[in-house]
Amino acid sequence: MLPGLRLRQARELLGLTYRDVERASYELAARRGRPDFILHISRLADIENRGVVPSLHKLYTLAAIYRLNPLEIFGWYDVPIEECFHDGTSFPVPRTHLMAAPTSLRIPMKFDPAFDPRRTEFLSRMVEKWGHFEGVLTNGHSRHIYGYIGMSDRRMMPLLRPGSIVLVDGSVRKIDDGDWTTEHDRPMYFVEVRDGYRCGWFHQEGSRLVMQPHPLSHCLPETWRMPEEAEIVGRVTGVVTRLNGPEHAPYRESPEERGDSSRKVP
Template identity: 40%
Template structure:
C-alpha cells in the first residue's frame, strides 16, 4: 500500500492540481477560517508528499477539503482511526457518572450496517456511575434498533445508567442504556396513570448525572427515586444546582444484570 504522502499526491494529481494551486486554495481556507495555520506552503506540501512528513491538523484539514477526501479516512492512512477513540478510552473511564462527548458531530463515516450509531457497553468496562453519552459509543456493539426506529439519531443523546446507580431500580436497572430527547426539558406535573408512563428525566448536577422522576416546588427541583430502590429523594435549587438534560424516551437493559454492591438500611 502506498505511503500516506503518495496517496495525497495521487489525489492531487487526479484533480490536475499543481503545488501552487494547492497553496492558493489553502490560502482561501485560511482566510475563511481566519487562521493562517490552514495554509499549506509549497515546501511543506513537497515534504508531505515526498519525505513522509506528517501534516499538522489544520493543514491536513485543508488538503482533505481541497482534494475532496474524507478526513477520518486520511487519518486512518496515518494510523489514527477516529473509530477507535471510544474503545481506546475504556481503560480511562472514571468510576463516577460522566458525559461522553464523543461524536456529537461524528468524524467521517461510521460503519454500522445501516444504523448510524455503534454502541458498546463492554462487560469488562467499569462504568459504575450513570454515564451521559452523545451520539455514539463503541462498547455494546450495535445500538438496539428499538431505540432508533423512526427517529433521527442526530436529535437525541444517550446515557448509560451506572452499575452503582440504583436510584430508579427496579424500573430502570443499573447498566441500562437510555435514549434522551434533549429538546424536552420541561418537568411535567401531571398526565401519567402509573409509574410506567411517568416521565423520567436525565439530570446534571454538581456530583454528576442522575436519571429520576422529577417534581417542582417553586424554584426547587426534587429528584424522586423509585420507592423500591431504598434511595432517598434529592433536592436541588433550580437552575442553580441542577440542569434537566432531557426526557428519557427509550430504555435498553443489560442481559447480565449487575448485583447490588451495598445494602442500604
Template identity: 35%
Template sequence: MDGIGVKLRSARNQWGLTLREVEERSGALAQQSNNSAYRISASWLDRIERENRGLSATKLIVLAHIYGLKTDQILALYPETNEPATPQLAPASSPNSTHLLLEGPLEEHARLLLPETLVTDPPPQDTMLLPPDKTVMPIHYRRGIIGQRDRTMDPMILPGSIVLIDTQKRAIGSRRDWTNEFNRPIYFLFTRTGYLCGFCDLDKLSEWLTLVPHMLSFETNKRLRYKHEVEVIGTVAGIFSRRLA
C-alpha cells in the first residue's frame, strides 16, 4: 500500500513539476498571501516523498493548490485504516505545456470561471463589475468586463476583455513590489463616474491615487483622492482577452 509520500510524488509527476518548481510556486503563494508558512522547500518535499512523513494541514493545502487536487483527491492521500486505499488522482494536463481544454477537470473549471455567455455577449460601452456568483466563484472573487470605450490598459488588456478580480487584495503595492509591467499589479476601481482598471500609484501620505495607463495607451493619468473619490475593488488575478470585430 502506497504511503502519502508516494502519492504526492505521483501527483507532482502528473503535472511534470520538479521539486524546485514546487518550491518556487509555494514561495510565490507565500509572498502573495503574506504567509511564510505556505513556503515549501525542495529538500523538505523530497524527504516527505521518500520517507512518507506526515505533514501539516497548511502544507497539504498548499500542495493541493499547486497540484490542482480536489477535496476527494486530498482525502485519498490518507489511506483508511480498515481497507487499502487506492489513489484516484485524476490525470491533469501539465501546466508546463500548452493544452487545448476539451474535456476533463481543467475544462470544467474553465467553464465555471468563464461561462460562454460572457464570451459571446457583446461587451458594454463602459467598464462594469458583474454581480457576484456565489454558486460558482469563490466568495472573494468577482468578474468585470472592460468597456469598449476603456482604453486605459490597451494593448495589454483589450476593450471587451473579462477580468477576474481578487477582492481580498485591495492594498496598493509599492514600487519595490514589482520589476516590470508584466508582474505589476493591475487594480479594478470604483469612482464617482464609474469603474476603471489599470496600474495605480499612491503618494507617500496615502492621500492621492494616480491611475496609470499602459505605456502604449493614448490615455492620460487620472489623479483621484484616495478613499474619497475612488475605492479599490481588488486586484486583477486573471484576464480573458478577446478582439472586438
C-alpha cells in the first residue's frame, strides 16, 4: 500500500479533516517553537494523493497528530531505521569513535531440545525461534554506549582488531589497572582525547594518563594530562569483532594514526 494512502487512512480513522490537521500542526509548531512543523492543507493533500514525501519535521507532525510511531512511517517510505546500525558497520572508517546503538537486536528465543551449552555448536542450527530485543542495552537512561575501533587504529592488535565494535560502561570512569593476571583479564577503557578517541589499556601516573598499546602492535605509548587533555568515557565490557579477510585489507596508517605521535611517555 502506498504511504500516502496509509496516512490518509490513519487520518480518516481518527475522524480528522485536512483543516483539523493543519490547525493541530500550528499548535504543535507554536509549542515546539519551529514553523517547520506546520503542515498546510495543500501539502497534506499532495502527501496523500500525489506521492510527495514529507520532510522530517512534517513527518513528526503527522506521527504526533495521528498517534503513530515515526519509525513505522519511515518504514512505509522504505527507510529501514532499525537497520541503520547494521548498515553503518558495513562501511569501515579509519578512526576510532563512539557510535549510536542499534534500536533492536536479533536474539534466540527458543533453543532446540538437543542443545548442549557445554559443547561447541553452530548456533543457527540450535535455535528454533528468533526474536528481537528492542532498545538493546542502551536507551535514554542506560549507562552503556558503543564504540568503533577505526580501521587505521592498530594500537591493540591482535587483541582488539580494527573494525571491532566495543560495548562501553559509561558509569566506570576511573582507571583500575591493578587486579589482573593475563592480558585477557586486563581492563580496557574508551577515552576521549584532543584528536579523537583511544581504546585499550591505560594507567595513571599522578595527573598523567598513559595508554599502553599491545606489545605486538609495534605502537608506542602515549600520554596526556588529566583532565585537560583526556577524559575517560568508560570501561570496555564487551567486544564484537570480525576476522580480517583479503577483501577487508586494513588502511595504510600514518605514523600518527599508528600511535607514533609526538605525545609519548619519556
